[in-house]
Amino acid sequence: xxxxxxxxxxxxxxxxxxxxxxxxxxxxxxxxxxxxxxxxxxxxxxxxxxxxxxxxxxxxxxxxxxxxxxxxxxxxxxxxxxxxxxxxxxxxxxxxxxxxxxxxxxxxxxxxxxxxxxxxxxxxxxxxxxxxxxxxxxxxxxxxxxxxxxxxxxxxxxxxxxxxxxxxxxxxxxxxxxxxxxxxxxxxxxxxxxxxxxxxxxxxxxxxxxxxxxxxxxxxxxxxxxxxxxxxxxxxxxxxxxxxxxxxxxxxxxxxxxxxxxxxxxxxxxxxxxxxxxxxxxxxxxxxxxxxxxxxxxxxxxxxxxxxxxxxxxxxxxxxxxxxxxxxxxxxxxxxxx
Ligand code: PHE
Numbered sequence: 001x002x003x004x005x006x007x008x009x010x011x012x013x014x015x016x017x018x019x020x021x022x023x024x025x026x027x028x029x030x031x032x033x034x035x036x037x038x039x040x041x042x043x044x045x046x047x048x049x050x051x052x053x054x055x056x057x058x059x060x061x062x063x064x065x066x067x068x069x070x071x072x073x074x075x076x077x078x079x080x081x082x083x084x085x086x087x088x089x090x091x092x093x094x095x096x097x098x099x100x101x102x103x104x105x106x107x108x109x110x111x112x113x114x115x116x117x118x119x120x121x122x123x124x125x126x127x128x129x130x131x132x133x134x135x136x137x138x139x140x141x142x143x144x145x146x147x148x149x150x151x152x153x154x155x156x157x158x159x160x161x162x163x164x165x166x167x168x169x170x171x172x173x174x175x176x177x178x179x180x181x182x183x184x185x186x187x188x189x190x191x192x193x194x195x196x197x198x199x200x201x202x203x204x205x206x207x208x209x210x211x212x213x214x215x216x217x218x219x220x221x222x223x224x225x226x227x228x229x230x231x232x233x234x235x236x237x238x239x240x241x242x243x244x245x246x247x248x249x250x251x252x253x254x255x256x257x258x259x260x261x262x263x264x265x266x267x268x269x270x271x272x273x274x275x276x277x278x279x280x281x282x283x284x285x286x287x288x289x290x291x292x293x294x295x296x297x298x299x300x301x302x303x304x305x306x307x308x309x310x311x312x313x314x315x316x317x318x319x320x321x322x323x324x325x326x327x328x329x330x331x332x333x334x335x336x337x338x
Contacts, residue, residue, distance in 0.1 A: 130173035166194035170211035178295035184216040208311035215304030224305035252285025282309035
């Protein structure tokens with residue numbers, strides 16, 4: 001018996017030298033330690049032995065098992081590494097470029113609002129916000145808009161109930177800020193506004209405005225022109241011209257509509273500017289004394305200016321976008337260009 005065990009061990013020692021791969025090592029393991037392997041065959045002989053020899057033989061077999069395992073493990077460890085792959089590692093090519101994670105970016109309208117905020121921050125303006133669901137008082141009455149004004153009908157304003165509506169302009173924030181704060185006031189107010197317009201290439205029932213308001217002692221129309229000119233040159237470029245046309249808003253007096261030379265055709269005339277060379281970008285004017293009365297400011301002591309611009313409008317002009325609906329469709333082919 002002893003001899004046979006020795007022979008088996010030597011047999012393995014010889015065979016193990018010849019193997020070159022993990023697969024061959026597995027085969028050897030099965031041959032010696034498997035269910036029908038060499039050690040198992042020895043085990044089957046146990047019951048045929050005289051009882052007094054069985055315990056010793058059993059011990060020898062256990063020792064043999066241990067030795068076989070060690071011999072095999074040592075051999076496996078000494079195999080060249082490509083013959084002994086560890087898991088899936090060899091399938092991973094570290095020289096391949098990695099998978100790019102998708103990096104989102106800001107919506108073009110948010111980018112425009114950020115740009116506007118930056119220009120006005122440089123001029124000392126804070127940013128203020130107001131509610132989109134608003135009281136009629138803030139959208140109309142406090143802004144000196146009389147109750148029979150056409151914009152107050154439900155053809156031009158979304159009413160929620162009696163005196164509650166979706167704000168149709170960010171001018172509401174002028175009143176909310178002045179109610180809370182004494183002069184000097186220097187704010188811009190970006191946000192959404194709502195009007196029951198039929199949707200087409202130039203209109204949407206929801207769009208964005210940025211309001212501006214500056215109130216202090218001795219503020220003049222020249223200050224308004226200076227601030228707007230600074231904004232236009234910074235945002236659209238030094239070559240863009242500004243033009244003011246007399247206009248009317250109930251909450252400013254005098255009022256003006258502000259045009260810039262068409263940035264698409266440089267003022268030569270194209271379909272975007274209706275061949276006039278100019279496009280309107282905002283409304284503005286000096287704060288009407290009646291607005292100051294509504295917020296209990298001393299209209300003899302303080303003067304101020306206000307303006308309101310359409311964010312979609314100036315984004316379209318800056319980038320040559322010809323349809324406002326593109327902003328709201330979430331089409332990545334459009335959005336990823338900005
Ligand atoms: N609120 C006006 C509009 O929506 C724009 C405006 C704002 C005009 C401030 C003058 C002063 O058309």
